[in-house]
């Protein structure tokens with residue numbers, strides 16, 4: 001299935017004619033990254049090679065999600081295609097999509113697609129297919145307005161405002177703040193991200209739900225640390241009976257179980273589940289099995305998104321622009337997959353990939369804080385001596401703040417399904433603790 005087309009366009013500002021590759025099929029199984037672009041208003045946005053103007057190219061396209069059995073056709077009213085012509089194009093695209101489906105799959109929804117004529121309608125239809133209602137979108141917009149307001153005032157008026165809007169500062173609000181901060185960091189807006197983090201702290205300390213979340217977070221962190229230290233004492237390949245001892249110790253605490261599965265899931269095999277079932281309970285075995293599946297499924301999704309992103313980058317005429325739009329996926333996992341692809345592809349594609357790699361490194365480096373640069377060197381370090389001397393320097397430069405950075409990053413990696421990196425960071429944290437104590441003596 002060819003998801004993209006190369007078409008001629010003309011710049012609306014300087015009238016330069018040039019060729020661009022645009023996406024004409026957005027299929028959540030084949031190019032999930034295109035859906036992200038669509039929802040963030042970045043799909044088929046191109047940059048004029050002459051005057052650098054960025055503009056959206058409107059082309060007929062098909063959106064397909066086989067999981068929610070949803071097909072949406074987009075015939076942009078703006079380009080003035082007649083009905084027959086746009087039907088012909090959309091029919092051909094739908095046939096392409098249908099060919100990729102398994103024969104036994106129910107395709108009756110292909111006969112009743114949703115038709116839309118503007119990009120805004122397309123975004124609404126996609127959100128609706130995901131079960132996100134207009135009311136939820138409105139609530140999200142209200143939350144964004146609150147954040148904008150909070151960002152613009154000084155500390156004293158912020159506290160007043162937080163008290164005034166206390167009832168609206170719910171868990172969803174704090175979740176949105178956290179996502180916004182992560183996005184700012186990945187886009188390289190480290191200063192705004194830091195400012196927003198301080199604002200978030202103040203809001204959390206002065207709001208009812210915020211205070212509860214702060215307490216919960218501290219408790220969760222503590223529990224995860226406990227599980228990580230338990231696991232660390234077991235070494236690289238712990239025996240099944242050692243794992244069983246941990247399960248027995250933490251089986252009543254769901255949060256500790258989550259941490260345990262996140263860190264140790266590759267070690268769980270059928271024999272392990274059997275032993276949990278016979279010695280503790282079948283319910284617990286099932287619970288751990290489901291947690292393991294969920295962690296691994298999440299990791300697979302992460303890989304799928306990045307591969308789709310990479311495929312889009314390979315065919316795109318302006319990978320640098322696209323990489324800034326998809327900055328959220330530029331991470332260690334992205335680089336690992338990129339290197340794997342380089343080894344298995346033709347020379348031509350490998351060449352394109354090495355250009356992509358250079359740009360990615362440049363973008364990733366620009367958004368790193370000095371603390372994160374240390375972190376990246378630590379993860380690349382090969383000997384214990386290197387790790388020790390890097391940690392010594394970091395603790396000297398940043399003091400106790402660096403310990404907090406290690407905690408935050410360990411948490412971020414764990415939430416990202418990368419338990420092995422998280423565990424490494426916990427080990428760094430323990431060494432750094434010792435250095436910090438000696439430093440203070």
Ligand SMILES: [Zn+2]
Pocket residue numbers: 011012013014015016048049050051052053
């Ligand atoms: Zn131009």
